[in-house]
Amino acid sequence: MEPNLLYQLRFLSDLTEGPDGKPLFVYTDVERPEKEPPRYRSRLALWDGGLKFLTQAEAKSPFWHGNYIYFTRKVDKTPQLYRLPLSGGEPEQITQFKAGVEGYRVSPDGRRIAMLTRGEYESPKPDEPRIYETWPVKFDARGLLPGVPREVWLWESGQTRALVRLAQDVEEVVWNAAGNGLYLTASSSPQERWGWIQRAYHVGLDGQMDELFGGVGPIAGLEPTPDGGLVYLAHAWEHGGGTESKLYYRGLDGSIRLLAEGSFLNSVNSDVRIGTGIQTPRVGPDGRVYVVVTHQGVARLLAVTLEGQARFFSPAEFNILGFNFCGNDLYTLSEDFTRGACLTRRGEVLFDPNAEVLPKLPTPQEVRYSAPEGHSVQG
Numbered sequence: 001m002e003p004n005l006l007y008q009l010r011f012l013s014d015l016t017e018g019p020d021g022k023p024l025f026v027y028t029d030v031e032r033p034e035k036e037p038p039r040y041r042s043r044l045a046l047w048d049g050g051l052k053f054l055t056q057a058e059a060k061s062p063f064w065h066g067n068y069i070y071f072t073r074k075v076d077k078t079p080q081l082y083r084l085p086l087s088g089g090e091p092e093q094i095t096q097f098k099a100g101v102e103g104y105r106v107s108p109d110g111r112r113i114a115m116l117t118r119g120e121y122e123s124p125k126p127d128e129p130r131i132y133e134t135w136p137v138k139f140d141a142r143g144l145l146p147g148v149p150r151e152v153w154l155w156e157s158g159q160t161r162a163l164v165r166l167a168q169d170v171e172e173v174v175w176n177a178a179g180n181g182l183y184l185t186a187s188s189s190p191q192e193r194w195g196w197i198q199r200a201y202h203v204g205l206d207g208q209m210d211e212l213f214g215g216v217g218p219i220a221g222l223e224p225t226p227d228g229g230l231v232y233l234a235h236a237w238e239h240g241g242g243t244e245s246k247l248y249y250r251g252l253d254g255s256i257r258l259l260a261e262g263s264f265l266n267s268v269n270s271d272v273r274i275g276t277g278i279q280t281p282r283v284g285p286d287g288r289v290y291v292v293v294t295h296q297g298v299a300r301l302l303a304v305t306l307e308g309q310a311r312f313f314s315p316a317e318f319n320i321l322g323f324n325f326c327g328n329d330l331y332t333l334s335e336d337f338t339r340g341a342c343l344t345r346r347g348e349v350l351f352d353p354n355a356e357v358l359p360k361l362p363t364p365q366e367v368r369y370s371a372p373e374g375h376s377v378q379g
Helices: 003-009 190-194
Strands: 011-017 023-031 037-047 051-052 062-065 070-075 078-085 101-106 114-115 151-156 159-164 170-175 179-186 199-204 210-213 220-223 228-236 244-250 257-264 288-296 299-305 310-312 318-328 327-334 339-345 348-351 367-371 374-379
Touching: 003 023, 011 062, 011 327, 023 062, 062 101, 070 101, 070 310, 078 101, 114 170, 114 190, 151 170, 170 199, 179 220, 179 244, 199 220, 244 374, 257 288, 257 299, 288 318
Parallel strands: 011 318, 299 318
Antiparallel strands: 011 023, 023 037, 037 051, 062 070, 070 078, 101 114, 114 151, 151 159, 170 179, 179 199, 199 210, 220 228, 228 244, 244 257, 288 299, 299 310, 318 327, 327 339, 339 348, 367 374
């Protein structure tokens, strides 16, 4: 292998359902312009028995609904929201926040978009003096917190308005099953933020908020269920470490049921390296909750009923980097020790972006040892 090979590698991420039930994803490769440093290029692509590019300029975080494919693209170094009409034509920029868009969710009926943004906030220039009354460190090796918290804004009929403004960042937002309100997570104070403590809320389209639960630890992976309930991941403090979590179901009546425990927040089972982030739980067409868990060093897909019956849904030979239901079929982004993310369906590799790039590599020898706690550790 030669160093030049690194410039030829391609990456798949952000897998979601596209038009006609076809897999839609982000395809990332490396551009090498003359007299300029190499740079990553991310484009939207559709798989229909072959690779079909939908954009040539930068595009990330795709989502298809109705007659449009939504995605984000940087404008003056800040990500803005676009939509690409399936009827043809150029993508339309639909946000112009100075702070950009940090996340978005399209409502079930497609009429509204909930967005995470800091609105018109502009980061101070490097040479501008700043005054701090507290030390706003992010505690994730990424510098200092912005000067304003992350808010929830709504886009509807070409207009945007602020819906939720809190003293702390809104971390995650998702529509409820009916599309008439949103679930979100946030800390209620600086002390909770520093302690990685979050709370879950429900907010109506009128801005009326109700606290649902929380105040113990991090909450992530919000996923509404068809019966009006909510599935989510909460940190399992009693197990220690940063990856152990519990999968819960909260019914419409407020009752909470533990469905599964495991390493749901490990970096192995995410496409955060290239794509958008942790692979959160999803409710499948069969009513089961699908979620990726790291088990004995392998990121595997777990299917869990709302009664808590669980079984693995993917082989131990592959790490699952991403998954989604396209039509009624389950597609995954899978990798092993000798190749990167490939588009797969029911264990069959449909598309390997590096098939003609990477040489045939030998499979590494696997070793295992027993940890003091009793479980097996792979290496």
